[in-house]
Amino acid sequence: MIVYYVKYELKVIPIRDTIPSRQFPVVNTILIVVNSLVFFYELSLGNSLDSFIKTYGLIPDYLGKHNAFFDRVYPFFTSMFLHGGWFHLIGNMLYLFIFGDNVEDRMGHFKYLIFYLFSGLAAAFSQILINIHSTIPMVGASGAISGVLGAYILYFPRSRILTLVPIFLFIQFVEIPALLFLLIWFVMQFFSGVYTLAVTNDTGGVAFWAHVGGFVAGFILAKPFQKRGY
Secondary structure (H helix, E strand, C coil): CCCCEECCCCCCEEEEECCCCCCCCHHHHHHHHHHHHHHHHHHHCHHHHHHHHHHHCECHHHHCCCCCHHHHHHHHHHHHHCCCCHHHHHHHHHHHHHHHHHHHHHHCHHHHHHHHHHHHHHHHHHHHHHCCCCCCCEECCHHHHHHHHHHHHHHCCCCEEEEEEEECCEEEEEEEEHHHHHHHHHHHHHHHHHHHCCCCCCCCEECHHHHHHHHHHHHHHHHHHCCCCC
16 A cells, blocks of 8 residues: 555544635535545545556656656646545545635635635645655645635634534534634644654655645635635
């Protein structure tokens, strides 16, 4: 079984936000469905899964070894729809479900799709810059989802996030301001990424710098992608 760099980490669990959608989030729903269907396809591959991940995951060291331009480009997109396990998929789709609908509201359907893909690309490049010679596939949607979080913090800083927080042996439901929730999340990603810089062995794990890069890109792109009138 191969190891992955997964663009994912889940420590506190958001349940919902307090901003209702104004319209049905068509693109966000399609993204969740496509990610889920691709994962079910992965489950059906059995022993062929490793080969599939190596082909469609994003492997930084392989990018300079392909002669064909297409072979260098498509993993940037296909890797966004691959996941390394049930918790990886569920965690990512939960965040996308909670935060993506409101961002799609603010951008409109088509702009949201382009924004999502751009954020995913920025996240991938951020991780590649940190470890350009890695031979481990990067998979997961959370680089793009990090961009959604970056846009959300700009658009809806006064929203509140109902969050499940484990406190010792107990589980508490706490309503946290979105600004605080997402700033804490970002700081955790950043310092976790700094810590990984001290690790010299390329053994997989969480692609923290993809999270950081995706979030920053989403924050920067949010204003240009916003619909007129806001």
